[in-house]
Amino acid sequence: MSDGTVTTADLDVRLEKHRVELTGYCYRMLGSSFEAEDAVQDTLVRAWRSYDKFEGRSSMRSWLYRIATNVCLDMLTASNKRARPMDLTDSTPLAQAALTPRPDNTWLEPMPDNRVLPTPSDPAEAAVAKESVRLAFMAALQQLPPKQRAVLILREVLAWKASEVAELLDTTVASVNSALQRARATLAERDGAAEEGAVSDPLDEEQQKLLERYVAAFEGYDMTALTALLHEDAVMTMPPFDLWLSGHEDITGFMTTLGAPCANSRLVPVEVNGLPGFAQYKPDPDEGGYMPWAVQVLEISGGRIAGFHCFLDTKRWFPLFGLPLHLEAEADETE
Numbered sequence: 001m002s003d004g005t006v007t008t009a010d011l012d013v014r015l016e017k018h019r020v021e022l023t024g025y026c027y028r029m030l031g032s033s034f035e036a037e038d039a040v041q042d043t044l045v046r047a048w049r050s051y052d053k054f055e056g057r058s059s060m061r062s063w064l065y066r067i068a069t070n071v072c073l074d075m076l077t078a079s080n081k082r083a084r085p086m087d088l089t090d091s092t093p094l095a096q097a098a099l100t101p102r103p104d105n106t107w108l109e110p111m112p113d114n115r116v117l118p119t120p121s122d123p124a125e126a127a128v129a130k131e132s133v134r135l136a137f138m139a140a141l142q143q144l145p146p147k148q149r150a151v152l153i154l155r156e157v158l159a160w161k162a163s164e165v166a167e168l169l170d171t172t173v174a175s176v177n178s179a180l181q182r183a184r185a186t187l188a189e190r191d192g193a194a195e196e197g198a199v200s201d202p203l204d205e206e207q208q209k210l211l212e213r214y215v216a217a218f219e220g221y222d223m224t225a226l227t228a229l230l231h232e233d234a235v236m237t238m239p240p241f242d243l244w245l246s247g248h249e250d251i252t253g254f255m256t257t258l259g260a261p262c263a264n265s266r267l268v269p270v271e272v273n274g275l276p277g278f279a280q281y282k283p284d285p286d287e288g289g290y291m292p293w294a295v296q297v298l299e300i301s302g303g304r305i306a307g308f309h310c311f312l313d314t315k316r317w318f319p320l321f322g323l324p325l326h327l328e329a330e331a332d333e334t335e
Contacts, residue, residue, distance in 0.1 A: 011051060015044050018061060022068050024116035028132060028153050029072040031082035031142045033109045033320060036116075039075060043068040058167070066168050069150050076146040082108040084139050084309075085237045085244040092243050094250040097258060099241045107239040108139055110295050110311050112321050113271040130274030132157040135297060135309060138273070140190045144183050151176055152183040203276065207300055211276055214298070214305065218280075221263040223252040229305050236308045238294075251308065266290050270321055272297050279318065280310070281327045290327035292318045 019040060026043075027036035046067050047054075054063055083106065092098075117129050131137060132153070141149055147169065154160040154168070155176070162173045162180075169176070203211070210229065217225035230248040237244045245251050255262065267278040277297045281290035292314035299307030311317055318325055 011048060014060065015047055015064070018064050019044070020114075020116065021118045022064060024118070024129070024133065025065065025153060025158070026068055026072055027111055027116050028138065028141055028157065029069075029146070029149055030075060031108045031138060032105075033111045033115075034316070035075060036111070039068065039071045042071050046071070062164065062168065065154070069168060073146050073150070080105060081142045082106065083142060084108055084135065085239065085242050086235060087139055089242055089244070091235075091246040091250075094245065094253045094257075097243055097245070097254060099238075099243055099258070101240040102242050104240060104313070106242075108135065108142065110135075110272050110277075110297055110309075110317060113274060115320075117274070128157060133274045135273055135275070135299070135307070140187050143190070144186055148179045148183040148186075151179040152187075155180050206303060207276075210300065210303065210305070211298070215267050215278070218267060219265060221255070221265075223256060226255075227252055230308070231301065231304045231306045234304070234306055234308060236310070238310045238312055240313060262293065265293065266327060267296070268323065268327075270295065270323070272321070275299060279321065279323050284326070287326070289329045292323065292325055295321065 022040045022043060023036050026039040027033065030036050030039060043064060047064055054060070058066075088106075111133065113130070113133075116133055117126070120126050120129070141152070144152065150169065151165055154165045155162065160168075162176045166173045166176045213225065214229055216222075217229060227248045230251060232248060233246060234248055234251060235244060235246055236251045236254070245254055262280070262282050265280050265282045267280055270277045270279050272295060275297050277295060279292065280294040280296055282293040283289075284291040294310040294312050294314065295317045297307070297309040297311070298305055299309075314325075317323075
C-alpha cells in the first residue's frame with residue numbers, strides 16, 4: 001500500500017468520514033432512504049475488505065464513489081424508477097377519492113437532511129446540495145437511465161470534472177459529455193423540476209411566517225386559514241396511497257371528510273429533503289396523547305404552499321428521523 005500501514009480503527013474512522021456524502025449520492029441515485037443506507041453500508045464493507053488493494057492512485061473519496069456507483073448500478077438493473085403519485089396517475093376528484101396503496105418500492109422516499117447533506121463551508125454549495133434532494137428534482141432524476149443519473153449527479157451536483165467522471169465510469173470524456181447533454185434535455189422536458197418548490201436557504205422571514213401560519217391553521221384545523229395559504233393548484237400526496245389531489249378546494253374537502261381524524265393534530269418541525277417539513281401526530285383515542293401519523297414535506301412557491309406531501313408509513317419514517325412514537329398531551333390539554 002502506498003500510504004503505509006493503517007490500523008483497523010484508523011480505517012474505520014477514515015471511511016466513516018465519508019458516510020453522509022455517500023448516503024446523499026446513493027439516495028439521489030436510488031430514490032430510497034433505506035436502500036441508500038444499505039448501499040453505503042455495502043460500499044464501506046467492500047472498501048474495508050479490499051483496502052489492501054487500494055493503491056492510492058486516486059483519492060480515497062474518488063475510490064469510494066467508484067465503489068458506491070457500482071453498488072447503485074447493480075441495484076438499479078431491475079429498472080425500478082421510484083416516483084411520486086402524480087408521476088403515475090392523473091389527479092382524482094374529491095368525489096372519487098379512494099385510498100389504494102401500492103408497494104413500498106413504488107415510491108420516492110423522504111430523507112432527513114442530516115443523513116445526506118454534509119455541512120460545506122460554502123453557502124452556495126450548501127444551497128445546491130439542498131436543491132438536489134428536493135422531491136421534484138429527485139423525481140426527475142429517477143426518470144434518467146442509471147448511468148446518465150450518475151453522470152448528472154457527479155457533474156452538476158458534486159461538481160466533478162468530466163475527466164474524473166470518465167475515469168470513475170471507465171469511459172471517455174466524450175461519452176460523459178454526451179450522457180450529461182441527454183440527461184439535461186430530459187430534465188428540461190420536465191418543466192424546470194429543479195425550480196419547483198423554490199425556497200430560500202435559509203428560509204427568509206416571509207417563509208418563516210408562512211410556516212407559522214400553516215402550523216396554526218393545521219393544528220386548529222381551520223380550513224379557511226389553510227385555504228389562504230395554499231396555491232389554487234396546490235398538490236397533496238399521501239404515499240403509500242396513489243391518490244393525489246389538486247387544488248385547495250379538494251385538499252381541504254378531503255381533510256374535512258376522509259382526513260377528519262387528523263383534527264387537533266400536533267406538528268413537530270423536521271428538516272427533510274432540503275425543504276421545510278413536520279412530523280404530524282394525531283390524537284390517540286386509545287392511549288391518550290398523540291400517535292404518529294405522517295411526515296409532511298412542504299413545497300413553497302410565490303409566498304404560498306404549492307406542495308403538501310404526507311408520507312404515512314410512520315413505523316419506518318419516525319425512527320429514521322429520530323422521532324418518538326408517542327407524544328404526551330400538554331398539561332393544559334388534560335385539565
